[in-house]
Amino acid sequence: MTDDPFENMLAQMDRAAEYADVDEGVFERLKHPERTLKVTLPVELESGEVEVFEGYRCQFDGARGPFKGGVRYHPTVTQREVEALAGWMTWKAALVDLPYGGAKGGVICEPKELTDRDLERLTRRYTEGIRRMIGPEVDVPAPDMNTNPQTMAWMMDTYSMYEGYAVPQAVTGKPLEIGGTPGRVEATGRGVSIVTERLFEYLDRDLSEATVAIQGFGNVGSNAARLLDDAGARIVATSDVTGAAYDPDGLDTEVLAEHVADGGLIEEYTAGDDRPSGLVTDDDPDHITNETLLTLDVDVLIPAAVEGVITADNVDDLRAGAIVEAANGPTTVAADETLSGRDVPVVPDILANAGGVIVSYLEWVQNAQEFSWPLETVNAELERRIGSAFDETIARYDGGETPDLRTAAYTLALERTAGAHEYRGLFP
Numbered sequence: 001m002t003d004d005p006f007e008n009m010l011a012q013m014d015r016a017a018e019y020a021d022v023d024e025g026v027f028e029r030l031k032h033p034e035r036t037l038k039v040t041l042p043v044e045l046e047s048g049e050v051e052v053f054e055g056y057r058c059q060f061d062g063a064r065g066p067f068k069g070g071v072r073y074h075p076t077v078t079q080r081e082v083e084a085l086a087g088w089m090t091w092k093a094a095l096v097d098l099p100y101g102g103a104k105g106g107v108i109c110e111p112k113e114l115t116d117r118d119l120e121r122l123t124r125r126y127t128e129g130i131r132r133m134i135g136p137e138v139d140v141p142a143p144d145m146n147t148n149p150q151t152m153a154w155m156m157d158t159y160s161m162y163e164g165y166a167v168p169q170a171v172t173g174k175p176l177e178i179g180g181t182p183g184r185v186e187a188t189g190r191g192v193s194i195v196t197e198r199l200f201e202y203l204d205r206d207l208s209e210a211t212v213a214i215q216g217f218g219n220v221g222s223n224a225a226r227l228l229d230d231a232g233a234r235i236v237a238t239s240d241v242t243g244a245a246y247d248p249d250g251l252d253t254e255v256l257a258e259h260v261a262d263g264g265l266i267e268e269y270t271a272g273d274d275r276p277s278g279l280v281t282d283d284d285p286d287h288i289t290n291e292t293l294l295t296l297d298v299d300v301l302i303p304a305a306v307e308g309v310i311t312a313d314n315v316d317d318l319r320a321g322a323i324v325e326a327a328n329g330p331t332t333v334a335a336d337e338t339l340s341g342r343d344v345p346v347v348p349d350i351l352a353n354a355g356g357v358i359v360s361y362l363e364w365v366q367n368a369q370e371f372s373w374p375l376e377t378v379n380a381e382l383e384r385r386i387g388s389a390f391d392e393t394i395a396r397y398d399g400g401e402t403p404d405l406r407t408a409a410y411t412l413a414l415e416r417t418a419g420a421h422e423y424r425g426l427f428p
């Protein structure tokens, strides 16, 4: 088995193809990204030093509509990773039935070592580099790891400067002041929370008695933690890259979020005195490794950081009752087969983390309409769309058509994407 995320995505497709009604020629086509642009990005840093970064934008498949997908800033970005992430975006958009194809962008950099001004220059350089490839009807970037509304504002501004007028619809995940939608910042975490609640309903288990461990406490992990906490679940562990905090009585997700927002590391987190949620614990949390967090005996494990963390090497040690994949690609195919054999429900990434792209779509629609919706409308539409994709996935799995939820989700996504290709035709 492989650590290569692209190979992992292909293996997931192969696994699902056994159960999907897809033309062989079209299926072969779907294994190849449409195009990937590699850009060289010289940036004069605030220190006066010039650093040359490398970035990518991959457009994986555009049969169903404009390409859509986030931009990641991370030291471990590779072309293959960006191509895998663009593939997963394609299956995600198809599964939740958005009129989009899939894309992804990435820049190899360590954002923690860059100042805000460095990040702005890098973002503007990157946007200029991929400018000819993106646009409201062509390819619409959004946030992913280590990018945020400010990054999207710089992208929107750079794109707009070249067009000569403001083009809010060119990116999503923007600040409200320039055409962002209420609800996008927390949308991915909200979607994770909704599908976890739906899974518990389906399994006839009680979420208010459930313990949850979340790897990663960034945008997605922290919002999922807060919303699941609000839904009554007990968040017993979470982490950043430095390590995890674990308290079997439950962590105070509000205090923890403040600690992280103030620049604190999870490995430094202590319970402190200020507990606004009223949660009572006497002790500071234990500090454990990210690897140990994955093996905790919890009702739900939510990987919400990087890909390839649940593998053949640790799957036998996993004790979680269910897995909800907030991160993209956290489980390798080898581990997946073991979990499927053990009947551990795994809500796949293309469903579990689709809340982000759903609300990005709602932002894009509002920009096109030059009209803005209230938060309640956005959240209700998110819940309706992700709930409906959840029901369709369950219907395919529960009827015995597929061995697990991932295969069920992939068969739906592959059939929809292949169907678009069949109607449009493979040849110009």
Ligand SMILES: NC(=O)C1=CN([C@@H]2O[C@H](COP(=O)(O)OP(=O)(O)OC[C@H]3O[C@@H](n4cnc5c(N)ncnc54)[C@H](OP(=O)(O)O)[C@@H]3O)[C@@H](O)[C@H]2O)C=CC1
Pocket (backbone or CB within 6 Å): 070, 143, 144, 145, 146, 147, 188, 215, 216, 217, 218, 219, 220, 221, 239, 240, 241, 242, 290, 304, 305, 306, 307, 326, 327, 328, 353, 354, 356, 357
């Ligand atoms: N943002 C979005 O809307 C969407 C994101 N996703 C996926 O969700 C995942 C998280 O994204 P997001 O929350 O936006 O990213 P953030 O950058 O906001 O947060 C990432 C979190 O993961 C931690 N982390 C990074 N590397 C590791 C590692 N090697 N081991 C353990 N923890 C690590 C980070 O710690 P530290 O802060 O110390 O670096 C941080 O807590 C990604 O897989 C992303 O692709 C999916 C759909 C949409």
Ligand SMILES: O=C(O)CCC(=O)C(=O)O
Pocket (backbone or CB within 6 Å): 068, 069, 070, 071, 089, 092, 140, 141, 142, 143, 144, 172, 173, 328, 353, 354, 356, 357, 358, 360, 361
């Ligand atoms: O909001 C979007 O358009 C895409 C978010 C994203 O990158 C993802 O779902 O992985």
